[in-house]
Amino acid sequence: MTGRAPLTGASVWLGPEMASSTRWIRDLPAGAADEIDAALQAVRRKGLAWHQITRADFPLPTLDALFEDIAEELENGCGMVKLRGVPVARYDEAALQQIYFGIGTHVGAPVFQNRRGELMRGIRDEGGDLGQRYGQIEGKGDGKPFLSSYARTLSNGRLRFHTDRTDVVSLLCVRQAKSGGVSKICSSAAVHNAFLQRRPDLLEVMFQDFWRSRLGEESDKAETVYPLPIFGVRDGRFTSHYSLTYIEAAELVPGVPKLTAAQREAIDMLMALSEELCFEMTLAPGDIQFLNSHVTYHGRTPFEDDKAAGQDRLLLRLWLSMPNNRALPAGHEVLWGSIDAGVRRGGIAQVT
Numbered sequence: 001m002t003g004r005a006p007l008t009g010a011s012v013w014l015g016p017e018m019a020s021s022t023r024w025i026r027d028l029p030a031g032a033a034d035e036i037d038a039a040l041q042a043v044r045r046k047g048l049a050w051h052q053i054t055r056a057d058f059p060l061p062t063l064d065a066l067f068e069d070i071a072e073e074l075e076n077g078c079g080m081v082k083l084r085g086v087p088v089a090r091y092d093e094a095a096l097q098q099i100y101f102g103i104g105t106h107v108g109a110p111v112f113q114n115r116r117g118e119l120m121r122g123i124r125d126e127g128g129d130l131g132q133r134y135g136q137i138e139g140k141g142d143g144k145p146f147l148s149s150y151a152r153t154l155s156n157g158r159l160r161f162h163t164d165r166t167d168v169v170s171l172l173c174v175r176q177a178k179s180g181g182v183s184k185i186c187s188s189a190a191v192h193n194a195f196l197q198r199r200p201d202l203l204e205v206m207f208q209d210f211w212r213s214r215l216g217e218e219s220d221k222a223e224t225v226y227p228l229p230i231f232g233v234r235d236g237r238f239t240s241h242y243s244l245t246y247i248e249a250a251e252l253v254p255g256v257p258k259l260t261a262a263q264r265e266a267i268d269m270l271m272a273l274s275e276e277l278c279f280e281m282t283l284a285p286g287d288i289q290f291l292n293s294h295v296t297y298h299g300r301t302p303f304e305d306d307k308a309a310g311q312d313r314l315l316l317r318l319w320l321s322m323p324n325n326r327a328l329p330a331g332h333e334v335l336w337g338s339i340d341a342g343v344r345r346g347g348i349a350q351v352t
Contacts, residue, residue, distance in 0.1 A: 004203060006196055007189045007238050010077045011295040014190060015279030024078050026070060028063075028085035035060055036087070040099055050097040051119050058102030067106045070290060074168055075324045079292035080185060086286045088174050093122075093314075100172045100288075100316050107290070108168055108320030111347025114150070114217040123171065123315040125156035125305055135216040146252060148216030149245040156305065156313075161186065161274040161297040162243040165217075165335060166319035166346040169298070170290045173283035177313035181303030186278035188240040189295050192231060194273045195266075205266040206231040211256050213249035218348050225250045230270070232329040234339075239294040239328055241335060242270070274299075283315070294326060321346050 006012075018024065039058045048057060060067075070081050086103075088096060097120060104110050110119050126133075135148030152159060156177075161184070195203035209227035218224065232239045244267065250256050259267070274297050283289055291298055305312040321344045328339035338345040 004196060004200070006193045009189075011079045011187060011238070011292075012189045012193060013078055013187045015186060015277055018078070018080075018185075019279040019281075024073065024080050024082060026066065026081055026083045028083065029066070032060075032063060032085065033087045033090075035062060036099055036103075037090075039102055040091075040095060043098055043102065048098075050094075050101045053098060053102050053105065055102075055105040058105060060103070060106055063106065070107055071322060071324055074290055074292045075322060075326065079187065079189075079295035081290040082281070082283075083288040083290070084284075084286065086172065086288060088172075088286045093174065096172070096174060097316065100318065103288070104170060104318045104320060107170070108322045109344050111166055111319050111321050111344070112350060113317070113319050113348060115219070115348050115351050117350060119318070121153075121317045123153060123317050124313060125303070126154040127156075130154055135220065146249060147245075148249070149243055150216035152245065156180075156303050158302045159300040160244055161271060161278075161299040162245070163188070163241050163293040163297060164319060165241070165348065166293055167322040167325045168290055168292055168320040170288060170318045170320055171283065172316040172318075173285050173287045173289075174314040174316060175285060175310065175312060176283065177303035178306035178309065178311040179304045180301050181313050182280050182282050182301040183289065184275075184278045184280050184299040184301065185291065186274045186297050187295060188242075188274075188297050189238050190277050191270060191273045191297070192238060192240070194277065195269065199269060202262065202266040202269055203231075205262045206270070208263075210247055210259070210263060211250040212243070212246040213253060215246070215249045222249050223253050225253060225256055226334045228332065228335055230266075232332060234327050234329040237294075237326040239326070239332070240297070241293070241332075242297065244271070290320075319347055 043057050073081050130151035134151035136145040207229050211225050211227050213222045214224040215222040230242045303313050327341040332339050336345045
């Protein structure tokens with residue numbers, strides 16, 4: 001038996017209900033495109049690169065209420081928002097970087113996505129030897145290198161359900177692929193409740209430490225490891241941080257404790273439940289997806305590009321620390337830096 005109670009509130013949802021709901025969808029209002037363009041011209045007159053833009057540099061006065069509503073839905077609502085209507089066809093990629101970063105500063109504070117100062121990433125199939133460029137582990141027994149999470153993101157392959165190291169991960173769709181590249185999203189709070197209902201013994205395992213490696217975004221070496229539970233609760237507020245790739249990488253490091261049989265069973269159940277409880281959605285050009293990493297998992301199906309037809313998938317990604325973020329459990333400092341509510345946190349520490 002366990003003394004844990006089911007999680008409640010809007011962040012607990014099932015895929016089919018969200019697939020037919022509009023509560024998580026927002027549209028840019030009439031006139032927003034002109035306001036965005038005016039803000040773009042303002043930063044260009046100042047000669048600002050996209051990463052130099054602050055909220056004050058990119059004024060969007062009629063949209064402040066919309067951005068506050070988005071932040072509220074992300075933290076205290078269902079934990080996801082799709083904002084539609086960014087006029088991506090008007091602009092080249094350089095201008096879209098300025099626009100997207102400017103919008104991002106109105107929702108949260110962009111944080112670093114790797115140890116060398118990356119604040120925005122273009123998510124596209126880069127092909128080639130991704131492991132050598134972005135991190136891999138050799139000699140794991142099957143003759144194939146183990147690719148870091150960073151490398152996998154920049155391929156056209158499937159991405160398993162996971163969270164990012166940030167309060168909110170945001171994606172602007174610039175172009176979609178010829179086929180595939182479908183987003184899969186589920187409520188990690190609903191996964192928690194399914195554990196409680198079906199296997200409360202394994203739920204307790206999810207609150208125990210799992211070793212993870214910082215290979216990829218955070219370190220050149222897989223040997224840089226740390227322990228952290230997959231589930232945590234503080235003051236009734238849930239958080240989950242999970243990526244199987246980091247756990248698998250840690251298991252390949254000599255001296256790191258191997259997963260127990262119960263931990264392996266719990267991970268298998270987490271992956272099965274995520275698939276069972278998720279829904280699928282395809283981002284259209286001009287859509288921005290916002291996901292609260294504490295209460296959602298996300299994944300991606302494989303995709304196929306057709307560059308000649310202009311169907312080569314490109315998403316721009318921001319990681320946002322949110323001004324209204326929740327307090328986190330003791331011990332989560334190892335990942336987040338700070339566990340207090342309402343403070344800037346998350347992202348990747350920089351090389352000094």
